Amino acid sequence: MTDSLPHRPLSMLRAVVVAALIGVAFFLPQLFGGSSVAYSTLTTIALFAVMCYGVDVVLSYLGEVSLGHTVFWAIGGYVAALMSVHLGVNGWVTALATIGLSVAAATFLGLVTLRTREFVFSLVTYAAAVVTHEIAFNWDAVGGSDGTVGIPALKLPLGFFTYVGGTQEELWPIAFALLLLTLFFVARFRRSRLGTTALMVHMNPALATSLGVDQRRVRLAVFVISAPITALAGWLYAYQRAYVGPDMFEAYFLVMMLTAVVLVGRRILLGPLLGTAVLIIQQNLLSLGGDWNKVILGFVLAAVLIFWPAGLMGLVDHMRQRWLRKTRTNGRENKRSYMEEVQ
Amino acid sequence: MINILAVGFAAVLAASAPAFAQRAPIKVGTIFPLSGGAGPDGQSVTNGVKLALEQINEAGGLLGRKLVLISKDDESTPAVGVSRANELIAEKVDVAIEGWNSPVTLAMQPILARAGVLDITAVSKADLILAGQSNPLAIRINSSNGFDAAVIAKYVAETLKAKKVAFLTQNDAYGNGFQSTVEAEFKKLNFAGEVVLTEKFAFRDTDFRVQLTNIKAANPDAVIVTSASNSSGLPATIEQYRQADIKAPFVGAVGIMLPTVFKIAGDANNGVVSADIYFWNLPPFATIPENVSFVAAYKKAHGVEPDKSAALGAAALQVWARAVEATRSLDRKTVAEAIRGKSIKGTLFGDATFLPNGQLQPRYVVFKVVDGKNAKFEALQ
Numbered sequence: 042m043t044d045s046l047p048h049r050p051l052s053m054l055r056a057v058v059v060a061a062l063i064g065v066a067f068f069l070p071q072l073f074g075g076s077s078v079a080y081s082t083l084t085t086i087a088l089f090a091v092m093c094y095g096v097d098v099v100l101s102y103l104g105e106v107s108l109g110h111t112v113f114w115a116i117g118g119y120v121a122a123l124m125s126v127h128l129g130v131n132g133w134v135t136a137l138a139t140i141g142l143s144v145a146a147a148t149f150l151g152l153v154t155l156r157t158r159e160f161v162f163s164l165v166t167y168a169a170a171v172v173t174h175e176i177a178f179n180w181d182a183v184g185g186s187d188g189t190v191g192i193p194a195l196k197l198p199l200g201f202f203t204y205v206g207g208t209q210e211e212l213w214p215i216a217f218a219l220l221l222l223t224l225f226f227v228a229r230f231r232r233s234r235l236g237t238t239a240l241m242v243h244m245n246p247a248l249a250t251s252l253g254v255d256q257r258r259v260r261l262a263v264f265v266i267s268a269p270i271t272a273l274a275g276w277l278y279a280y281q282r283a284y285v286g287p288d289m290f291e292a293y294f295l296v297m298m299l300t301a302v303v304l305v306g307r308r309i310l311l312g313p314l315l316g317t318a319v320l321i322i323q324q325n326l327l328s329l330g331g332d333w334n335k336v337i338l339g340f341v342l343a344a345v346l347i348f349w350p351a352g353l354m355g356l357v358d359h360m361r362q363r364w365l366r367k368t369r370t371n372g373r374e375n376k377r378s379y380m381e382e383v384q
Numbered sequence: 385m386i387n388i389l390a391v392g393f394a395a396v397l398a399a400s401a402p403a404f405a406q407r408a409p410i411k412v413g414t415i416f417p418l419s420g421g422a423g424p425d426g427q428s429v430t431n432g433v434k435l436a437l438e439q440i441n442e443a444g445g446l447l448g449r450k451l452v453l454i455s456k457d458d459e460s461t462p463a464v465g466v467s468r469a470n471e472l473i474a475e476k477v478d479v480a481i482e483g484w485n486s487p488v489t490l491a492m493q494p495i496l497a498r499a500g501v502l503d504i505t506a507v508s509k510a511d512l513i514l515a516g517q518s519n520p521l522a523i524r525i526n527s528s529n530g531f532d533a534a535v536i537a538k539y540v541a542e543t544l545k546a547k548k549v550a551f552l553t554q555n556d557a558y559g560n561g562f563q564s565t566v567e568a569e570f571k572k573l574n575f576a577g578e579v580v581l582t583e584k585f586a587f588r589d590t591d592f593r594v595q596l597t598n599i600k601a602a603n604p605d606a607v608i609v610t611s612a613s614n615s616s617g618l619p620a621t622i623e624q625y626r627q628a629d630i631k632a633p634f635v636g637a638v639g640i641m642l643p644t645v646f647k648i649a650g651d652a653n654n655g656v657v658s659a660d661i662y663f664w665n666l667p668p669f670a671t672i673p674e675n676v677s678f679v680a681a682y683k684k685a686h687g688v689e690p691d692k693s694a695a696l697g698a699a700a701l702q703v704w705a706r707a708v709e710a711t712r713s714l715d716r717k718t719v720a721e722a723i724r725g726k727s728i729k730g731t732l733f734g735d736a737t738f739l740p741n742g743q744l745q746p747r748y749v750v751f752k753v754v755d756g757k758n759a760k761f762e763a764l765q
Contacts, residue, residue, distance in 0.1 A: 077499070078474035085467070179556070186557035187510050190490055191517030208498065209470070283494035284518060286487045288462045325467050330457060332419040 067217055070210075078325075080209040084281060086314075086321050087216035088274050091223045092294070093301040093313040095271030098227065100299075101307040102236060103263050104243040105159065109150060109166030110298055112173045113143045113268040115289040117275025119177070122189040122285035132197045132206075132280070139276045140269045147268030151261040174290035188286025195280035212281055219277060220314070223270055228310055230266070239263045271298075300342055306352025409450040410714065412437060412701065413477035415468045415492065416484050416506075418457035425693050426484050429506055430455050432690060432697030433481055435681055436705075436732075446705055447712060460484070462491035473499040478714045481700045486510035493518040502716040506700045507693065511561075514741045521720035523738070525700045527661050527746035529562055532638035535659050535748045536608060537569030540635060543750075543764070546605035547577040550632070552595060552621070555584040559610045562637055566608060580604055587613055590620045596628040603632075610637040619648035626652045633657050638748070643691065646759035653756030657764070661746040662692040666763050668734065668747060674702070675732040695732060702731040703744075 065072075073079040092114055099107045120142055121135045154165050178186050194207035195215065206212040230236045242249045242256050249256060279285045301316030320338075328334055349356040414433050416426030437451045445451060454475055458465035465488040472480050473495070479502045483489035489508035496503040497519040505513055505524040514522050540546050551566075553559040567579065581602040583595035599607055607630065611618040618640060625634055636658035646653055662669060669675045678698055682690040690698070706729065707722040708714060725740040737745040751761040 076474050078470055081467075081470040186487075187512050188487060188490060190494070190512050190515065192494075282462075282466055282491055283498075284462070284491045286462065286490065288487050288491075291461065291463075293461050293463055324464070325471070328457075330419055332423075334459075 063221065067214075070213055077209055080213050082321060082325055084209055084213045084216045086318050087213075087220040088277055088281065089297060089321065090301070090314040090317040091216075091219055092271050092274035092278075093298045093317055094223050094227055095267045095269075095274075096298040097302045097307075097313045098230065098267040098270065099264060100302050102230075102239040102243060103260055105260075106163045106299070107166045107264075107267075108163050108295060109169045110267070110271045111170050111290045111295050112146060112150070113271040114275040114278075114294055115173065115177065115287075116143045116146060117272035117277075118279040118285040118289045119183055119189075120272075121276045121279035122192050123183060125193055125280075126189055126191055129193075131203075132195045136273065136276055139272045143268040143272030144265055147265045148261070151264040154264075155257050155261060170290060170295075174287055177290065178287040184286065186287060188284060188288075190284050192279055192283045192285065195277075206280060209281075212277070216277060216281075219273060223273075224310065224314075226270070231308075231310070235259065235262055235266075296338070300338065303342070303352055304345060306354035309352075309354055312352065312354070407449045409452045410446055411454055411475060411477040412451055413454045413456065413472035413475065413480045413482075413501075414697075415456045415458050415465060415472065415480065415482040415488075416697075417460040417488075418455070420460055422460050422484055426457070428691060428693040429484065429697035431682075431686060432694030432699075433506075433701045435678065435685060435694075436698035436701040439677070439681060440701075440705055446708055447714075451705075458482075458484075458488050458492075460488065462488045465489075465492045466495055468492075469495045472496075473501055477501060479504065479704050479719075481506055481697065481704075483508035483513075486513065489513055490518060493522065497521070500716050502704070502719055504700045504704055506696045509558075514743055516741070521716065521724070521742070523703075523720060523723055523742040523744075525696045525703070525744050527638065527748075528743050529558075529565055531743075531746055531748075532659075533562055533565035534569045535750065536635060536637060537566045537573060537575070539657070539659070539750055539764075540606045540608065541570060541573045541575045541577070544606050544633065544635075548580045548602070548604040548606075549577055550581040550583070550599045550602055550604035550607045551579065552583050552585070552592070552599065552607060552609045552611075554587055554611050554613070554617075556587060558612055559584070562610045563608075577605070585611075585617070587617065590616055592617075592621050592624050593628070596621075596624055596630065600628050600630050605632055606635050607632050608635045608637070609640075611640060614640060614642040615644045615648070619645050619652075622649045622656065623652045639692070641753070643759060646753075646756055649756065651756045653753045656753045656756075657750065658753075659748045659750040660692060661748055662695040662733070663749055663751075663763075664689045664695070666749050666751070669732070672732060672734045674730060674734075678732045699731050699733050699736065699744075703728050703736055706730055 070079045070083050095113060096107055096110045099105055117139045120139045124130050124135045124138060150166065150169055154162050157165055177183055194205050195212065197204040206215050238249070238254055239259050242254060242259050246256060275289065297320060301313050301320055304316040304319065305312035324334060329337065345352060349359065351358070412433070414430050416429050417423055418426050418430065434453055437453055440446055441451055454472065454477060456468035456471060458468055469480065469492040480496050481504045482492055483505040484507050486508040489505050490510065490512060493503060493513065503519055503522070505522065507526045509526055509529055511529060514524060516522065540549060551563050553563045563582070581599060581604065583598055585592055585595060609621060611621060622634065622645070634656045636656055638659050641656065641658045641660070664675065664679045679689060682694060703723060704719065707719045711718050711722045713719060723738055724742045725738060727735050727737045729735050733747065739745060750764045752764055753761045
């Protein structure tokens with residue numbers, strides 16, 4: 042009792058600050074002028090960030106690069122598109138179907154890749170994405186190469202009234218809520234038994250084995266819970282764009298997912314969100330033209346991976362350590378701690 | 385960057401021309417791929433729009449107001465196209481002229497329609513674009529697959545009077561769709577012959593010798609080839625077709641004989657028959673005054689004659705401008721209804737007649753290549 046007392050005001054303060062920041066974040070579109078571009082840009086950032094968190098969970102806690110998350114992204118988009126166009130069902134139904142189907146797909150892909158590690162894992166997940174892309178591209182029942190048009194506005198019945206998300210302004214609260222839910226989920230996951238065990242499996246497999254951890258089960262579980270996150274982003278994207286086609290498998294989204302995660306740094310809660318924001322803002326507001334954007338994106342990605350594998354936060358840490366080393370005398374210790382962080 | 389330039393340019397002009405300065409300019413937005421593989425094509429369409437726009441400004445503007453161009457790059461990526469469409473909406477453009485790739489157009493259409501921006505598709509060919517689900521007021525300048533298939537079917541059935549026909553078809557929505565429409569047209573024409581063979585290939589293929597050997601063995605009277613790969617697959621097909629020494633005429637689908645094909649396959653193209661909807665120097669276009677002045681202005685600005693892409697861009701702007709002039713309105717519905725199902729005079733295509741679904745009725749020129757190295761051909765019919 043007495044021990045926990047001094048912490049209480051601090052955690053209260055923390056909760057208040059977090060709540061205030063969430064409140065401010067919700068009104069960001071208005072703070073940026075309230076134009077339709079502000080709404081659509083921020084909705085897109087929120088949506089793509091959710092998409093990236095699925096990859097982040099696998100990359101940060103299993104240390105595996107999944108190149109197959111475009112499959113889950115597309116599952117969300119196609120389920121929302123096909124069910125709302127052909128069956129006329131509301132957003133809750135399509136969201137539930139999205140979760141169900143993406144979990145099933147992830148379980149299958151997870152079982153197939155259970156024995157694979159690193160390079161082979163990436164290759165197999167990529168192959169899954171290529172195969173699914175070809176099927177979606179050639180199968181007329183899901184729209185073929187033209188895709189599906191005429192997706193109606195998102196309808197979410199809430200008992201006494203139905204929330205309709207047609208315009209960017211109306212979709213922003215939903216994208217924001219989905220992002221908050223995702224952040225909450227990932228934050229809980231980091232502290233959960235599964236999250237900490239996954240990190241141990243990733244960082245020290247020998248220790249995990251000696252403690253009797255079933256590594257395959259942990260890997261499968263993490264992969265499966267990552268899928269509905271990315272899939273729900275695809276679900277909302279279908280309603281935002283009102284068109285779904287095989288372009289959802291394109292490298293554009295895959296590169297976005299991977300870059301957003303590694304840019305800021307792994308295992309940082311807000312990392313993928315900040316990474317996505319930087320990328321989208323650069324593309325939309327500070328664009329240098331399609332060719333140059335790709336050149337610069339590739340250069341930045343290569344530079345980050347080569348010089349600061351821990352991402353931009355790693356660079357910030359590195360600077361801080363340097364500064365500390367200059368002011369202190371025992372530089373060796375600090376240098377070592379930086380190296381540990383990098384690894 | 386381009387926006388800033390365009391606005392700056394407009395500001396300078398407005399200051400120097402008092403007649404224009406009284407009222408705010410009318411904004412014309414374009415979204416085409418300006419970078420990547422389709423970049424040169426998208427730039428060509430954008431140049432066409434820009435030149436037609438400058439011609440209108442030189443003649444005193446539209447409704448007494450000046451036109452300004454806001455040009456965007458969709459990078460051939462639907463997600464990027466959507467962002468660019470949102471940017472044009474924020475700039476409050478009065479019309480958006482867009483579309484090289486069908487998926488990009490399909491993704492942008494609902495965004496522009498919801499925002500109440502008039503949207504004219506210049507090039508993208510998918511049938512869904514005019515289906516009315518994503519944009520009930522859709523308008524398209526480029527020919528549709530249905531018309532394209534009809535002109536090819538008619539040539540093979542009635543001009544060549546072929547008895548045995550073979551297809552060499554790209555295996556995707558474009559190729560298979562084109563073939564099935566040609567076959568449907570054969571039925572409509574009570575075609576007496578038969579389809580003896582269908583060979584398929586993938587968009588990225590460059591080796592067609594197996595398919596061509598089978599075609600030679602089937603000994604058809606005409607081979608209908610559908611291929612969208614104008615910079616690798618199609619020139620390779622034509623060269624290998626000659627090497628296989630197939631005697632039947634090579635009938636290419638509409639719009640596939642682009643400059644890259646002539647550049648790569650050269651004289652192997654001699655004898656290829658195809659059709660298209662615009663040639664700057666062939667009848668009927670050579671005698672249309674709007675086309676003559678456009679060709680002269682284009683040559684002066686870019687040093688070359690306009691291709692079909694540039695003409696489609698220019699026609700899109702001209703059709704819209706004539707409709708605005710006639711209705712004295714910039715309202716999306718009013719202007720769209722003055723175009724859909726109506727005939728617009730004074731474009732570089734002459735009198736442009738639109739079907740009720742927004743499709744421009746194309747005028748085809750069926751041609752035969754006579755000097756492939758220099759991309760020279762003669763009009764048939």
